[in-house]
Amino acid sequence: MKLTRFAFLTxxxxxxxxxxxxKARAGDVTVKGSDTMVILGQRWAEEYMKKNPGSTIQVTGGxxxxxxxxxxxGTTDICQASRTMKTAEKEKLRERFATTGVEIPVAKxxxxxxxxxxxxxxxxxxxxxxxxxxxxxxxxxxxxxxxxKIIAYSRENSSGTYVFFKEHVLQNADFTPxxxxxxxxxxxxxxxxxxxxxxGYGGAAYSKGIKILKVKKDAGSPAIxxxxxxxxNGTYALSRPLFFxxxxxxxxxxKAFVDWVLGADGQxxxxxxxxxxxx
Amino acid sequence: xxxxxxxxxxxxLFATMCAAPSFAIAQGAPPLDAPPPPADAPEPPDxxxxxxxxxxxxxxxxxxxxxxxxxxxxxxxxxVDGLEEAFNGTKATVDGLSKLKxxxxxxxxxxxxxxxxxGVDDAGKPLIFDRFYVRRGRLKALYSGTNAEYxxxxxxxxxxxxxxxxxxxxxxxxTPFNFKLTVGQFKVPFGYEVLQSSGDREMPERSLYIRxxxxxxxxxxxxxxxxxxxxxxxxxxxxGNFIQDSIYANTDPNGWKDVVARVGGDFDWLxxxxxxSYGKALNxxxxxxxxxxxxxxxxxxxxxxxxxxxTPATPTTYTAYxxxxxGVDVQTYFDVxxxxxxALKGEAALSRDRNTGAPSTLPADPCKDVVALGWIVTGVQNxxxxxxxVARVDQYRPNLAERTGCTASLAATPTSTKTTTFGFGLxxxxxxxxxxxxxxxxxxxxxxxxxxxxxxxxxxxxxxAKF
Numbered sequence: 109m110k111l112t113r114f115a116f117l118t119x120x121x122x123x124x125x126x127x128x129x130x131k132a133r134a135g136d137v138t139v140k141g142s143d144t145m146v147i148l149g150q151r152w153a154e155e156y157m158k159k160n161p162g163s164t165i166q167v168t169g170g171x172x173x174x175x176x177x178x179x180x181x182g183t184t185d186i187c188q189a190s191r192t193m194k195t196a197e198k199e200k201l202r203e204r205f206a207t208t209g210v211e212i213p214v215a216k217x218x219x220x221x222x223x224x225x226x227x228x229x230x231x232x233x234x235x236x237x238x239x240x241x242x243x244x245x246x247x248x249x250x251x252x253x254x255x256x257k258i259i260a261y262s263r264e265n266s267s268g269t270y271v272f273f274k275e276h277v278l279q280n281a282d283f284t285p286x287x288x289x290x291x292x293x294x295x296x297x298x299x300x301x302x303x304x305x306x307x308g309y310g311g312a313a314y315s316k317g318i319k320i321l322k323v324k325k326d327a328g329s330p331a332i333x334x335x336x337x338x339x340x341n342g343t344y345a346l347s348r349p350l351f352f353x354x355x356x357x358x359x360x361x362x363k364a365f366v367d368w369v370l371g372a373d374g375q376x377x378x379x380x381x382x383x384x385x386x387x
Numbered sequence: 388x389x390x391x392x393x394x395x396x397x398x399x400l401f402a403t404m405c406a407a408p409s410f411a412i413a414q415g416a417p418p419l420d421a422p423p424p425p426a427d428a429p430e431p432p433d434x435x436x437x438x439x440x441x442x443x444x445x446x447x448x449x450x451x452x453x454x455x456x457x458x459x460x461x462x463x464x465x466x467v468d469g470l471e472e473a474f475n476g477t478k479a480t481v482d483g484l485s486k487l488k489x490x491x492x493x494x495x496x497x498x499x500x501x502x503x504x505x506g507v508d509d510a511g512k513p514l515i516f517d518r519f520y521v522r523r524g525r526l527k528a529l530y531s532g533t534n535a536e537y538x539x540x541x542x543x544x545x546x547x548x549x550x551x552x553x554x555x556x557x558x559x560x561x562t563p564f565n566f567k568l569t570v571g572q573f574k575v576p577f578g579y580e581v582l583q584s585s586g587d588r589e590m591p592e593r594s595l596y597i598r599x600x601x602x603x604x605x606x607x608x609x610x611x612x613x614x615x616x617x618x619x620x621x622x623x624x625x626x627g628n629f630i631q632d633s634i635y636a637n638t639d640p641n642g643w644k645d646v647v648a649r650v651g652g653d654f655d656w657l658x659x660x661x662x663x664s665y666g667k668a669l670n671x672x673x674x675x676x677x678x679x680x681x682x683x684x685x686x687x688x689x690x691x692x693x694x695x696x697x698t699p700a701t702p703t704t705y706t707a708y709x710x711x712x713x714g715v716d717v718q719t720y721f722d723v724x725x726x727x728x729x730a731l732k733g734e735a736a737l738s739r740d741r742n743t744g745a746p747s748t749l750p751a752d753p754c755k756d757v758v759a760l761g762w763i764v765t766g767v768q769n770x771x772x773x774x775x776x777v778a779r780v781d782q783y784r785p786n787l788a789e790r791t792g793c794t795a796s797l798a799a800t801p802t803s804t805k806t807t808t809f810g811f812g813l814x815x816x817x818x819x820x821x822x823x824x825x826x827x828x829x830x831x832x833x834x835x836x837x838x839x840x841x842x843x844x845x846x847x848x849x850x851x852a853k854f
Contacts, residue, residue, distance in 0.1 A: 181819035182772045182773070182816060182818075182819055183819055195614065195653070198655070202718075202720055202728075202730070203583075203584075203587040204587070204816075205727065205728045205769050205772075206720055206727070206728030206729055206730035206767045206768070206769050206775070207720060207722055207727070207728030207769070208655050208656050208720050208722075208728075210722075265485075280560060281560075282533065282560070289482070355727075355728070355772070356722050356724075356727060356728060357722050357724055359724065359725060
């Protein structure tokens with residue numbers, strides 16, 4: 109039967125094409141995603157490659173959303189994310205790879221509120237932060253500070269930090285359009301460090317040149333700074349896990365790298381960078 | 388007064404100055420934020436004597452021949468302010484554009500049919516069905532604004548350009564139920580395969596029974612989606628006639644609207660849903676105009692008298708009937724170690740059309756009922772990141788209703804009638820933008836009950852490119 113012959117011939121050709129899967133090189137692992145985690149990921153990669161000559165770990169940022177898209181598109185092996193995957197993203201991953209993905213917590217972070225080092229404010233309530241970033245409060249005098257306009261720095265919506273902040277601080281309300289979106293946490297820190305009357309948010313590891321505010325869950329709660337104890341035991345209101353996402357249960361080079369990250373060496377590096385180990 | 392937008396520009400200016408250090412040196416000002424030299428750093432060498440100033444440009448020479456004044460800080464500040472305004476304008480434009488997502492895909496296809504043969508049929512239609520063609524050429528625009536969503540999708544193929552989806556939506560950001568209310572043209576919310584994108588589907592076409600129950604999958608109406616945690620709901624009120632209807636396209640021929648809904652649960656590796664629809668449809672027979680003809684019996688090349696015949700006109704007739712469908716769908720996802728993701732999907736639906744041959748005002752007559760059943764089982768095994776194998780079995784039984792005691796004129800398709808299709812295919816994901824596929828389909832049972840006129844054994848080779 110002509111169709112049967114044609115079908116087998118075509119299937120054979122297709123199988124032949126597909127067998128040498130276009131993987132760059134054995135030992136290569138690509139990591140993409142969260143800007144909050146990019147420095148951490150790069151340090152992990154550097155140390156891992158030192159200890160495992162011949163392996164190559166390529167780490168790039170772009171934001172958690174960008175990393176998850178890359179995971180769905182098959183253009184990265186590991187996605188770094190500072191938020192959990194959304195339902196729509198999980199559905200896309202299932203459609204393309206017939207898998208639900210594997211979520212691996214690799215570190216903890218205390219999402220921090222930054223102000224300029226010259227700002228006299230030392231603590232803030234969750235509600236005050238919401239009021240500022242939704243545009244309800246626009247002057248520092250409303251928080252007991254100087255009579256100066258508040259300049260709010262936020263992140264692009266591809267950022268996991270942006271999503272986490274919107275969900276947990278703004279309770280899904282919209283950011284004020286006056287908030288300026290910065291391309292990364294480093295840019296937020298840089299801007300807050302230069303602008304006396306500004307406020308921004310980002311990972312706890314970025315503290316150079318700015319002041320990290322203590323956070324109160326509400327007006328009657330104690331003000332808590334994000335440190336190892338408060339983040340790990342969850343008493344800091346904005347504690348969050350940082351994740352690796354992979355499509356399937358890790359195997360081969362990916363498993364070796366993930367195991368190392370979760371091991372003593374990888375977790376020690378977490379603390380050195382300024383984040384908090386899992387335990 | 389503060390300058391809230393200044394910081395990015397200071398950074399920009401700094402970067403610009405770093406890129407052109409001669410500018411900063413020429414102004415005699417240190418670079419912004421330049422780190423102090425380390426204490427143990429060697430003394431910098433004496434600055435070289437400045438070279439002779441370059442000759443002034445002809446177009447910058449003042450009329451009186453005096454040297455042009457050096458720009459001062461206020462000039463630079465004014466320039467930064469200008470750049471700042473320009474940047475804010477550009478940023479606002481880019482921010483707006485980032486909410487607009489354009490996507491699309493093209494499926495170029497080769498189809499080879501078992502029943503193809505040379506020649507034409509009695510009506511002059513070719514009997515060769517082997518061909519290259521563009522199966523789908525989709526272009527989609529999605530704009531997600533504040534509590535609103537715009538979505539338009541068209542399909543451009545050799546048959547023309549057709550509107551597929553046009554959705555105007557209000558998106559809830561106030562409640563935890565993620566409500567989304569849509570008015571327009573959309574896929575009816577029933578089961579799994581109807582809603583699955585043709586760009587994602589592992590087989591080239593939907594199953595036979597899906598195509599029979601839901602021709603073109605889309606209708607016009609109003610739809611409400613809601614979800615919270617594992618709960619999923621999608622319900623719609625639609626015209627009930629689907630789009631591209633050969634008789635009633637772009638209109639609703641009856642006052643009834645169909646209700647369609649799916650309620651389900653998404654438990655990550657397990658997704659389940661039950662669906663139902665209820666409405667009224669028309670069974671229409673188009674009328675024909677009178678036809679005058681005849682036979683030239685005496686060969687005088689003139690039709691006269693008894694040689695002339697008239698076929699009288701027939702009026703258009705229609706009957707309204709009730710149409711109800713129920714369905715269930717299940718999808719499961721597993722990770723096969725060392726191989727890849729495995730998806731097993733199953734779906735079934737039962738359709739009952741009541742009194743299809745008589746006005747619905749008459750008493751119910753089981754002789755005029757049609758009960759149809761369809762089911763699908765699909766398995767998809769990914770192998771690594773670039774390769775996927777798919778197998779699908781689907782069956783369509785167009786009539787399950789026993790019609791014992793009915794008159795011969797109401798004799799139905801035998802209840803044993805069924806069409807079963809076995810499909811197998813390979814998908815090679817060349818990159819995130821390209822998918823090369825080959826499929827084989829073997830059809831058993833009746834082949835003439837399909838909604839399209841050719842439903843036979845076939846091989847399909849397809850290249851899909853998307854962006």
